Amino acid sequence: MTAELKGEDKAMSANELAMERTDLAVRRTLMAADRSLMAWIRTGLSMISFGFTIYKILQGMIAKDPDMVANPRGVALFLIGLGIVALGIGVIEYRHTVRQLIPGTLVALRRPAFPIAVAMAVMGLFLFLGIIIRAL
Numbered sequence: 001m002t003a004e005l006k007g008e009d010k011a012m013s014a015n016e017l018a019m020e021r022t023d024l025a026v027r028r029t030l031m032a033a034d035r036s037l038m039a040w041i042r043t044g045l046s047m048i049s050f051g052f053t054i055y056k057i058l059q060g061m062i063a064k065d066p067d068m069v070a071n072p073r074g075v076a077l078f079l080i081g082l083g084i085v086a087l088g089i090g091v092i093e094y095r096h097t098v099r100q101l102i103p104g105t106l107v108a109l110r111r112p113a114f115p116i117a118v119a120m121a122v123m124g125l126f127l128f129l130g131i132i133i134r135a136l
Helices: 014-064 072-101 113-135
Strands: none
Touching: 014 072, 014 113, 072 113
16 A cells, blocks of 8 residues: 555655565465456366256166167266366466465465365265266
8 A cells, every 4th residue: 555545645656666566566466366267167167067057867767768879977077187187287386376376385285265175175075986986
Protein backbone atom coordinates (compact mmCIF):
# COMPACT_ATOMS: atom_id res chain seq x y z
CA MET A 1 0.00 0.00 0.00
CA THR A 2 1.12 3.51 -0.63
CA ALA A 3 1.56 6.00 2.16
CA GLU A 4 -1.69 7.76 1.20
CA LEU A 5 -3.70 4.57 1.58
CA LYS A 6 -2.10 3.77 4.92
CA GLY A 7 -3.02 7.16 6.24
CA GLU A 8 0.59 8.09 6.97
CA ASP A 9 2.09 11.47 6.25
CA LYS A 10 5.54 10.30 5.17
CA ALA A 11 6.14 8.82 1.74
CA MET A 12 7.57 5.34 1.34
CA SER A 13 11.19 5.00 0.35
CA ALA A 14 12.10 3.47 -2.99
CA ASN A 15 13.26 0.27 -1.28
CA GLU A 16 10.03 -0.05 0.72
CA LEU A 17 7.96 0.54 -2.39
CA ALA A 18 9.99 -2.04 -4.36
CA MET A 19 9.62 -4.63 -1.58
CA GLU A 20 5.88 -4.04 -1.43
CA ARG A 21 5.50 -4.43 -5.18
CA THR A 22 7.64 -7.57 -5.15
CA ASP A 23 5.51 -9.02 -2.36
CA LEU A 24 2.34 -8.27 -4.30
CA ALA A 25 3.80 -9.85 -7.45
CA VAL A 26 4.65 -13.01 -5.49
CA ARG A 27 1.11 -13.13 -4.10
CA ARG A 28 -0.39 -12.75 -7.59
CA THR A 29 1.83 -15.50 -8.93
CA LEU A 30 0.93 -17.76 -6.01
CA MET A 31 -2.77 -17.16 -6.66
CA ALA A 32 -2.20 -17.95 -10.35
CA ALA A 33 -0.49 -21.20 -9.32
CA ASP A 34 -3.51 -22.00 -7.13
CA ARG A 35 -5.86 -21.42 -10.07
CA SER A 36 -3.73 -23.63 -12.31
CA LEU A 37 -3.77 -26.41 -9.72
CA MET A 38 -7.53 -26.08 -9.39
CA ALA A 39 -7.82 -26.47 -13.17
CA TRP A 40 -5.71 -29.64 -12.95
CA ILE A 41 -7.99 -30.87 -10.12
CA ARG A 42 -11.07 -30.18 -12.24
CA THR A 43 -9.60 -31.99 -15.24
CA GLY A 44 -8.36 -34.97 -13.24
CA LEU A 45 -11.60 -35.33 -11.30
CA SER A 46 -13.61 -35.14 -14.53
CA MET A 47 -11.57 -37.95 -16.06
CA ILE A 48 -11.85 -40.09 -12.93
CA SER A 49 -15.61 -39.60 -12.61
CA PHE A 50 -16.17 -40.11 -16.33
CA GLY A 51 -14.16 -43.34 -16.23
CA PHE A 52 -16.12 -44.60 -13.24
CA THR A 53 -19.43 -43.65 -14.85
CA ILE A 54 -18.57 -45.48 -18.07
CA TYR A 55 -17.53 -48.51 -16.03
CA LYS A 56 -20.81 -48.64 -14.10
CA ILE A 57 -23.02 -47.99 -17.15
CA LEU A 58 -21.30 -50.60 -19.31
CA GLN A 59 -21.22 -53.04 -16.39
CA GLY A 60 -25.00 -52.66 -16.06
CA MET A 61 -25.49 -53.13 -19.81
CA ILE A 62 -23.35 -56.28 -19.79
CA ALA A 63 -25.37 -57.64 -16.85
CA LYS A 64 -28.55 -57.26 -18.95
CA ASP A 65 -26.98 -58.59 -22.16
CA PRO A 66 -24.05 -60.96 -21.47
CA ASP A 67 -23.33 -61.32 -25.22
CA MET A 68 -22.41 -57.65 -25.47
CA VAL A 69 -18.84 -57.15 -26.59
CA ALA A 70 -17.46 -54.34 -24.45
CA ASN A 71 -14.62 -53.93 -22.02
CA PRO A 72 -15.77 -51.39 -19.45
CA ARG A 73 -12.84 -52.21 -17.20
CA GLY A 74 -10.21 -51.21 -19.76
CA VAL A 75 -11.87 -47.92 -20.64
CA ALA A 76 -12.48 -47.09 -16.98
CA LEU A 77 -8.93 -47.92 -15.94
CA PHE A 78 -7.53 -45.83 -18.78
CA LEU A 79 -9.60 -42.74 -17.88
CA ILE A 80 -9.10 -43.12 -14.14
CA GLY A 81 -5.36 -43.61 -14.65
CA LEU A 82 -5.24 -40.56 -16.90
CA GLY A 83 -7.06 -38.53 -14.24
CA ILE A 84 -4.57 -39.66 -11.57
CA VAL A 85 -1.67 -38.73 -13.85
CA ALA A 86 -3.24 -35.31 -14.49
CA LEU A 87 -3.56 -34.71 -10.74
CA GLY A 88 0.03 -35.84 -10.22
CA ILE A 89 1.32 -33.51 -12.93
CA GLY A 90 -0.67 -30.63 -11.43
CA VAL A 91 0.70 -31.27 -7.93
CA ILE A 92 4.29 -31.51 -9.19
CA GLU A 93 3.94 -28.32 -11.24
CA TYR A 94 2.38 -26.50 -8.28
CA ARG A 95 5.10 -27.58 -5.84
CA HIS A 96 7.78 -26.56 -8.33
CA THR A 97 6.22 -23.11 -8.79
CA VAL A 98 5.80 -22.53 -5.06
CA ARG A 99 9.37 -23.62 -4.33
CA GLN A 100 10.65 -21.17 -6.92
CA LEU A 101 8.57 -18.34 -5.47
CA ILE A 102 9.27 -18.94 -1.80
CA PRO A 103 12.28 -21.23 -1.35
CA GLY A 104 12.58 -23.25 1.83
CA THR A 105 8.96 -22.95 3.01
CA LEU A 106 6.03 -25.30 3.27
CA VAL A 107 3.53 -22.73 2.01
CA ALA A 108 2.06 -25.26 -0.43
CA LEU A 109 0.74 -27.38 2.41
CA ARG A 110 -1.16 -24.43 3.87
CA ARG A 111 -2.90 -23.56 0.61
CA PRO A 112 -6.32 -25.28 0.29
CA ALA A 113 -5.88 -26.46 -3.31
CA PHE A 114 -2.83 -28.62 -2.53
CA PRO A 115 -4.38 -31.04 0.02
CA ILE A 116 -7.52 -31.28 -2.12
CA ALA A 117 -5.45 -32.31 -5.14
CA VAL A 118 -3.57 -34.91 -3.10
CA ALA A 119 -6.82 -36.26 -1.61
CA MET A 120 -8.41 -36.54 -5.08
CA ALA A 121 -5.34 -38.36 -6.41
CA VAL A 122 -5.43 -40.81 -3.47
CA MET A 123 -9.16 -41.44 -3.92
CA GLY A 124 -8.65 -41.97 -7.64
CA LEU A 125 -5.87 -44.43 -6.88
CA PHE A 126 -8.16 -46.36 -4.51
CA LEU A 127 -10.84 -46.44 -7.21
CA PHE A 128 -8.28 -47.64 -9.78
CA LEU A 129 -7.07 -50.40 -7.45
CA GLY A 130 -10.65 -51.33 -6.53
CA ILE A 131 -11.53 -51.95 -10.17
CA ILE A 132 -8.37 -54.02 -10.68
CA ILE A 133 -8.94 -56.09 -7.52
CA ARG A 134 -12.55 -56.72 -8.52
CA ALA A 135 -11.31 -58.11 -11.83
CA LEU A 136 -9.17 -60.71 -10.08
